[in-house]
Every structure is written in structure tokens, then in C-alpha cells.
Amino acid sequence: MQSFLTSNRACGILAHISSLPGPYGxxxxxxxxxxxxxFLHRGGQKYWQILPTxxxxxxxxxxxxxxxxxxxxxxxxxxxxxxxHMGLLKKNEITARHHFSPYITDxxxxxxxxxxxxxxxxxxxxxxxxxxxxxxVKRTPWLKDYALFMCLKEIHDNxxxxxxxDKLARREPSALANAEKKYRSRIGFYLFEQxxxxxxxxxxxxxxxxxxxSIIGDIPIYVALDSADVWxxxxxxxxxxxxxxxxxxxxxxPDYFSETGQLWGNPLxxxxxxxxxxxxxxxxxWTRRFKAMFDLVDVARVDHFRGFQAYWAVxxxxxxxxxxxxxxxxxxxxxxxxxxxLGELRIIAxxxxxxxxxxxxxxxxxxxxxxxxxxFAFDNNPRNPFLPHxxxxxxxxxxTGTHDNDTxxxxxxxxxxxxxxxxxxxxxxxxxxxxxxPIHQDLIYLALSST
Numbered sequence: 449m450q451s452f453l454t455s456n457r458a459c460g461i462l463a464h465i466s467s468l469p470g471p472y473g474x475x476x477x478x479x480x481x482x483x484x485x486x487f488l489h490r491g492g493q494k495y496w497q498i499l500p501t502x503x504x505x506x507x508x509x510x511x512x513x514x515x516x517x518x519x520x521x522x523x524x525x526x527x528x529x530x531x532x533h534m535g536l537l538k539k540n541e542i543t544a545r546h547h548f549s550p551y552i553t554d555x556x557x558x559x560x561x562x563x564x565x566x567x568x569x570x571x572x573x574x575x576x577x578x579x580x581x582x583x584x585v586k587r588t589p590w591l592k593d594y595a596l597f598m599c600l601k602e603i604h605d606n607x608x609x610x611x612x613x614d615k616l617a618r619r620e621p622s623a624l625a626n627a628e629k630k631y632r633s634r635i636g637f638y639l640f641e642q643x644x645x646x647x648x649x650x651x652x653x654x655x656x657x658x659x660x661x662s663i664i665g666d667i668p669i670y671v672a673l674d675s676a677d678v679w680x681x682x683x684x685x686x687x688x689x690x691x692x693x694x695x696x697x698x699x700x701x702p703d704y705f706s707e708t709g710q711l712w713g714n715p716l717x718x719x720x721x722x723x724x725x726x727x728x729x730x731x732x733x734w735t736r737r738f739k740a741m742f743d744l745v746d747v748a749r750v751d752h753f754r755g756f757q758a759y760w761a762v763x764x765x766x767x768x769x770x771x772x773x774x775x776x777x778x779x780x781x782x783x784x785x786x787x788x789x790l791g792e793l794r795i796i797a798x799x800x801x802x803x804x805x806x807x808x809x810x811x812x813x814x815x816x817x818x819x820x821x822x823x824f825a826f827d828n829n830p831r832n833p834f835l836p837h838x839x840x841x842x843x844x845x846x847x848t849g850t851h852d853n854d855t856x857x858x859x860x861x862x863x864x865x866x867x868x869x870x871x872x873x874x875x876x877x878x879x880x881x882x883x884x885x886p887i888h889q890d891l892i893y894l895a896l897s898s899t
Contacts, residue, residue: 451815451843452747452794459896460495460664461488462847464512465525466553473548473558477645477652478527485652489659496656497664497749499851501525501649507606510555513751514672516598519590519740521645524555524562530648534577536569570640584643589736590676595638596624597676599631608674610692617692619680649744664796665745667737669752670698670714677733678715684730685715696761699769703802709760709769716761719778731782735789746794753797753816754807756782780813796845800824812841820846820898822891823853826869826876836876836898846898848891856888 468475468484475481488496500512503522508514512522528542546561548554573581585591597609604612615623628635656663671677673694678685686695698714718726741748750756755777762772786793797816799807811818818841825834832838836846848856860870877890 451817452792453817453843458494460493460497460661462497462850464499464851465501466499469550471548472528472542473546473561474524474553474555476525476527477648478530480527481652482655485656485659485661488661493661495662495664495747498666498745500666500668501744504555506556506559508672510553512666513668515675516601516672517590517594517676518668518671518737519677520594520642521649523566523641523645524558526562526566526641526645527648528562528565530651531565531569531644534569534644534647535574536572537565541565541568566641566644567637569644570637573640580647581640581643584646585639588642588646590680590740591639591642592635593680594642594676595635596628596631597679598638599634600627602634603631609679610673617679619682653744662746663744664747664749665741666749666751667741669750669755670712670716673713673715681729681733683726684718684733686718687715694764697764698755699760699762699772700801701760701772701774702770709772711762711766711769716759716775719759720775730778731785734782735786738786738793739790742790742793747796748794749796749798749819750816751798753799753811754801754803757804757807757810780810783814812843815843817843817845819850820844821850821853822847822894823849823856823859826865826873828868828872836894839898846895848888848895856891857886860887 463484465475465477465481468480470476470480485496500515501521502512502515502517503520504510504512504515504524528537531537532539532542542565546557548557600612600616601607601609609617611617613623616627653663678687682689682692687693688695694713694715696716698712698716700710700712702709717730719730721727738748757777757779758774759777760769760772761775762769766772783793795814795816797811797814797818799811799818800821808818820834820836820839822834822836825832825836839846849859853859854862854864859865860873865873873887873890877893
């Protein structure tokens with residue numbers, strides 16, 4: 449298939465919203481993001497790449513890769529200023545009773561602050577705004593399950609859904625109906641949170657379009673066990689119907705970096721169930737997921753793309769990823785079916801790590817650009833595929849580093865590199881080894897000069 453990338457080279461910046469500087473302890477989708485888009489426009493940048501914008505949990509170190517929902521927006525990214533503009537708060541309610549660090553995000557402090565603002569906003573949410581709110585709820589298919597999930601999680605003292613009252617955990621219709629009736633107001637709060645997030649996001653996306661900047665989002669291939677996605681769609685995951693625990697979980701096998709591999713612990717999809725009903729349910733869920741993502745962004749990076757060709761399955765009782773096995777993924781037919789529903793998708797395939805020829809074949813068959821990371825290039829091997837002069841396929845996106853890497857300066861000064869490698873980097877960038885030019889500028893130069 450034809451790649452969405454054209455012969456016209458373009459560049460952009462990878463910076464998550466939470467990292468943008470602002471007065472409320474964390475970047476948000478209000479004025480700080482608008483200003484960042486203006487900055488990108490002035491600099492001739494065409495892309496802004498972000499990490500997942502989904503809700504995060506302190507229990508999982510506020511990682512957006514372990515979320516309560518693959519669809520919902522993070523309340524922490526909601527702009528307090530925009531709540532004032534909506535008439536839901538007064539300016540003096542958001543001014544600094546809190547003192548936030550300008551250097552790091554204290555997620556516990558920010559969560560408490562934002563939650564308080566949203567609780568007050570919900571109480572004064574006016575009936576004049578109700579029509580737009582109800583339209584949003586009606587046209588958002590995943591929303592009611594998510595709001596009910598969050599409410600029930602709160603009722604159960606934040607316990608995983610597998611430890612809830614059995615009838616609620618197993619989604620017995622009468623139990624769900626009773627909960628919806630009993631907790632109607634609290635469910636409404638979580639509906640409201642999402643209404644505010646997506647209203648603010650629509651304004652941000654409109655501003656990005658006006659500045660000629662495309663937003664690149666991020667889709668983790670797996671979802672968390674303790675999520676609305678698994679709770680509401682148990683049949684498409686490898687879950688024991690009796691214990692409600694995963695049968696097998698995600699990870700990657702042993703490699704150069706780890707003798708025991710990486711055990712991620714996410715429940716696996718039932719790609720190989722052989723049941724047409726489950727296959728249809730999986731296709732339907734993924735179609736909704738891709739549609740929701742591309743309603744938000746222009747391009748999406750698919751994390752762990754290799755899992756669509758083959759994935760590492762580890763028995764849930766294992767303590768490491770050592771004793772897993774490769775299982776076939778859904779392959780190209782899956783994407784062909786998605787395309788029939790949504791049209792061709794603008795996807796960047798995360799193809800880093802141990803990648804087989806079969807994964808490359810799938811990536812190229814689909815026309816997805818892969819990734820090149822310059823921090824992986826300098827191991828004193830002149831044939832290293834990440835060195836800019838070794839790129840054989842122009843259908844790729846070049847990064848100095850990603851969210852999985854150290855900062856460029858931190859990497860350059862770390863023990864990951866020896867003096868020979870540091871000198872090689874400077875030579876590739878046509879710099880003197882000990883000149884005053886910052887290393888991050890050298891890597892930007894190398895990325896822009898790649899062939």
C-alpha cells in the first residue's frame with residue numbers, strides 16, 4: 449500500500465502535553481498547548497507528536513501506557529483556564545493556593561488539585577449546556593461503560609474490577625441496571641469529565657489545523673487488566689471465566705538487554721480463538737479504537753507493532769517472561785478489514801527491538817513508515833541500520849530519541865557511550881569533538897541531514 453508520507457520531507461517535535469510548562473503543575477490542553485502550536489508554526493514544524501492522552505493512575509506511576517481506558521481523556525490534561533471560560537469556575541478559584549514545582553510534575557498533588565476543580569465545576573454545570581453534553585454522551589459509544597467502571601471502582605475503594613462484587617464484575621444486567629440507578633449522579637461526574645476534555649481537545653485540534661500542524665498520537669497495542677476495556681469486553685481477552693484472572697499475559701522474550709525478557713502483564717487478545725463471534729468482536733473493538741484515535745489526531749504511532757505479526761505469550765503464573773512462546777498475530781487481513789470500515793489509516797509502526805523479517809514484510813505491505821532512533825546508531829558498527837547514511841527505505845521517521853530514551857545530553861554523558869563513540873558522533877555531525885556546540889543540536893543536524 450502507498451505510504452501517507454510524500455516525497456516532501458517534514459519535521460516536528462515529540463513532546464508530551466504533560467511536559468509543557470504552565471502554572472498548574474502539569475501541561476494541559478489549554479493555552480499552553482495553543483502557545484506550543486504557535487511556536488511550532490513559527491519554526492516551520494509540521495508535526496507535533498504526543499504520548500497517549502488517556503487517564504493515568506498513581507498506582508502505575510502515572511504511566512499513560514497502563515490506563516483505565518484506551519478511549520477516555522485524562523482529567524489531568526484538562527485546562528483550569530478553560531473551565532473559567534466555560535463559566536464553570538471563577539478565576540480566583542484556580543489561582544495559586546497550590547505551589548507547583550516548575551521542574552517536575554507531582555502527580556499526586558496535581559491529581560488532588562484538578563479533581564477539586566472538576567468536582568466544583570460539575571456542581572455548577574448549568575442546564576443551558578446540557579443539550580451539548582447529552583449529544584456528546586449519545587454519540588460516544590464507549591463512554592457509559594467507562595463512567596460506570598470509574599464509579600464502581602470508586603465505590604469499591606479503588607480495587608481492581610476482578611475483586612468487585614461478583615455480579616458487577618461479571619456484568620450481570622440486573623446488577624448493572626441497579627448500579628446505574630443508584631449511582632446516577634456520580635456516574636454523571638465521570639461523563640462530565642470526558643465532555644470537558646473532548647470539548648477542550650476539539651478547540652486544540654482546530655487551532656493545530658489553523659497553524660498547519662498535524663498531531664501524531666500514540667496507540668499502545670495492549671490495555672491494562674484493570675480497565676473499562678477489559679471489564680466491558682471480557683470475551684475478547686484471554687481471561688479465565690471462573691477466576692476472571694488472565695490466562696496468559698504480554699511481554700517480550702530474553703534479549704541482549706535482559707536475560708529473562710520483559711514481563712508486561714497485560715491480558716492478551718484472543719486472536720487465535722477460532723470462534724467467528726470473538727473474531728468479529730475483536731475487529732469491532734479495534735475498529736472503534738482506531739476511529740476514536742483518528743477523531744483526535746491526524747497520525748498515530750502504533751506501539752509494539754510487531755505484536756500484529758506475532759506476539760510473545762507468557763503463562764500468567766510465571767514471574768519472568770522467560771517461559772513464553774510466539775503466537776501468530778492477526779496479520780495483514782486484520783488491517784484490510786479495518787480499512788473497509790475506516791479507510792486507510794495514517795500509521796507509524798513502532799518497529800524497534802528484536803524485529804523479524806516477517807514484521808518488516810507486514811510493515812512494508814501495509815505501507816507504514818518505521819522508526820529510526822539516533823541514540824541507537826553509535827555502537828562503532830559502520831553498518832548500524834540507525835546511522836543516517838545507512839537508511840535504505842525513505843519511508844521512515846527519524847528521532848533523536850523517544851520517550852523510552854534518556855535525554856540526548858543525559859545519554860551522551862552516560863556510560864552507555866565510550867569516548868570513541870562520542871568522538872564518532874561529533875565526526876558524523878562535522879563538529880570538533882570538544883567544541884561548544886550542544887550535543888542535542890548535533891543530533892538534530894544528523895536527523896535533518898539523513899538520506
